Amino acid sequence: MENSLRGRGYHMDSKNNNNYHDQQNINNIQKMRAVLATLPPFCKQFFRGITEYTSARTRLAYAYDIRTFFEYLHDKNPYCAKMEITEFPLSLLDQIAREDIEEYMEYLSYYEKDEKIYTNDERGKKRKLAALRSFYSYFFEAELIQKNPAALVPLPKLHEKEIVRLDADEVAILLDQVEDGTNLTKAQQRFHQVTKTRDIALLTLLLGTGIRVSECVGLDLEDVDFKNNGIKIRRKGGYEAVIYFGEEVEEALSDYLEERYHIIPQTGHEHALFLSMQQRRMSVRAVENMVKKYSATVTSLKKITPHKLRSTYGTSLYRETGDIYLVADVLGHKDVNTTKKHYAALEDERRRSAANKVRLREKPSERKP
Numbered sequence: 001m002e003n004s005l006r007g008r009g010y011h012m013d014s015k016n017n018n019n020y021h022d023q024q025n026i027n028n029i030q031k032m033r034a035v036l037a038t039l040p041p042f043c044k045q046f047f048r049g050i051t052e053y054t055s056a057r058t059r060l061a062y063a064y065d066i067r068t069f070f071e072y073l074h075d076k077n078p079y080c081a082k083m084e085i086t087e088f089p090l091s092l093l094d095q096i097a098r099e100d101i102e103e104y105m106e107y108l109s110y111y112e113k114d115e116k117i118y119t120n121d122e123r124g125k126k127r128k129l130a131a132l133r134s135f136y137s138y139f140f141e142a143e144l145i146q147k148n149p150a151a152l153v154p155l156p157k158l159h160e161k162e163i164v165r166l167d168a169d170e171v172a173i174l175l176d177q178v179e180d181g182t183n184l185t186k187a188q189q190r191f192h193q194v195t196k197t198r199d200i201a202l203l204t205l206l207l208g209t210g211i212r213v214s215e216c217v218g219l220d221l222e223d224v225d226f227k228n229n230g231i232k233i234r235r236k237g238g239y240e241a242v243i244y245f246g247e248e249v250e251e252a253l254s255d256y257l258e259e260r261y262h263i264i265p266q267t268g269h270e271h272a273l274f275l276s277m278q279q280r281r282m283s284v285r286a287v288e289n290m291v292k293k294y295s296a297t298v299t300s301l302k303k304i305t306p307h308k309l310r311s312t313y314g315t316s317l318y319r320e321t322g323d324i325y326l327v328a329d330v331l332g333h334k335d336v337n338t339t340k341k342h343y344a345a346l347e348d349e350r351r352r353s354a355a356n357k358v359r360l361r362e363k364p365s366e367r368k369p
Contacts, residue, residue: 020218020272020281021234028056035063039070040088046138055238065131071113072104093139098149105129105153122156129155163342164302165312166295171207174298178203183297194277199290201256202274202282205231206291206306208249210313210331212236213287213306219273221260224253235332243330311342318343 036044043066047059054062070088073080079095080088108120108128120128129150136150166174177183178200181192206216215233223232230244245253265272265279272281287306295304302308310331318327328339 019220021238024218025056028060032056032060032063035060035067038085039063039067040086040090040092042090042139046135049138049142050134055236061127062131062134065128066135068108068128069104069132072107072111073100076103076107090139090144093136093145094147096147096149098152101129101132101149101153105156122158125156126158129153163311163315164304164308165315166298166302166304166308168316170298171312174294175200175203175207177297178294184293188293191277197256197259198274199294201252202287202290203294203309204249204252205245206309207313209243209245210310210317211243212310212332213284216306217274217282217284217287220271221257221273222271224257224273226250226254237334241332314339314343 032047036047043063047063050059050062067085070085073088073092073096074085075081077100080092105125105128108125110117110119112118133150136145136148139145140148140151178196181189181196184192202216205211206213209231211231211233215235218234219231225231225242228242228244229246229250230242232240232242235241260273260275263275263279265275269275269279269281274282274287276282276286284306291304291306291309295302298304314327314331317330318324321327324339324343325336327333327343328336331339333339
């Protein structure tokens with residue numbers, strides 16, 4: 001995609017060996033090693049065993065969740081309290097009963113650690129139990145333990161949440177606010193002129209393509225192709241995909257790139273598409289804060305995040321096309337049932353609208369004499 005940028009009068013040096021996504025993967029591996037150092041030695045076998053079909057990010061999340069379980073045992077179980085967590089033997093897993101895991105699930109609702117309070121809703125509990133189930137299943141299937149109590153504990157039932165999205169008029173107001181910044185605080189307005197063009201491009205890209213915030217901040221200059229109006233992104237799972245954009249996104253990106261190529265980035269951030277005011281690649285947190293800042297000027301009733309902008313795009317695309325498979329493909333959902341679940345209310349809306357589409361007989365007033 002580099003040729004398309006050259007065609008616009010821009011030139012880029014060859015890319016560094018590690019792009020944003022590769023570096024994130026390396027960071028996760030380093031964090032993983034640090035967490036493993038706090039866990040029993042037998043845990044390493046589990047994480048080696050799932051390496052082929054999980055990402056470094058998923059394994060890190062599992063490691064944090066499994067550590068939470070072992071910390072609970074160390075704090076609440078008299079037998080486990082007698083030794084350090086790193087000294088826990090594999091045989092300990094066979095001494096854990098179903099009731100112990102059920103008590104752990106109840107504990108997760110509210111607990112204190114290092115003078116901080118932690119809570120988990122049903123989604124948090126489900127994730128932690130899923131990690132524990134995977135952990136137990138690995139050793140049970142390898143015939144290294146005799147029991148699998150985690151499999152006996154049912155996953156928490158999730159209460160379906162209504163999808164929060166911006167209405168069409170709210171999208172327009174949001175982009176207008178980014179343009180003029182009149183409703184921002186005085187402190188925010190001081191930097192508005194500096195970041196306005198970038199912010200318009202970033203928000204227009206999110207709203208006009210539905211890409212994830214992690215995919216957005218991972219974009220490099222070479223990933224933008226104006227010849228075909230597409231961007232190359234790295235999806236969850238590591239595979240690459242090309243997402244196409246329309247005229248509004250093209251215009252916003254073009255305006256931003258006119259500024260971007262006059263900025264001298266920090267070393268190591270030369271290829272990043274979206275730069276912070278410190279001339280470094282924007283982080284996920286920075287984009288989240290930016291969305292929060294502007295959306296607060298539009299609506300106080302909806303908590304708008306980058307993911308809600310993704311939902312806004314998915315809703316608009318489905319309403320325009322009625323093609324749930326297209327929506328799933330563009331959003332990068334591996335399973336269309338995930339998409340159907342998210343947009344079930346819209347599916348019902350379409351089914352209701354079909355009720356009057358087929359006419360069986362003409363009304364008496366419409367019949368010819």
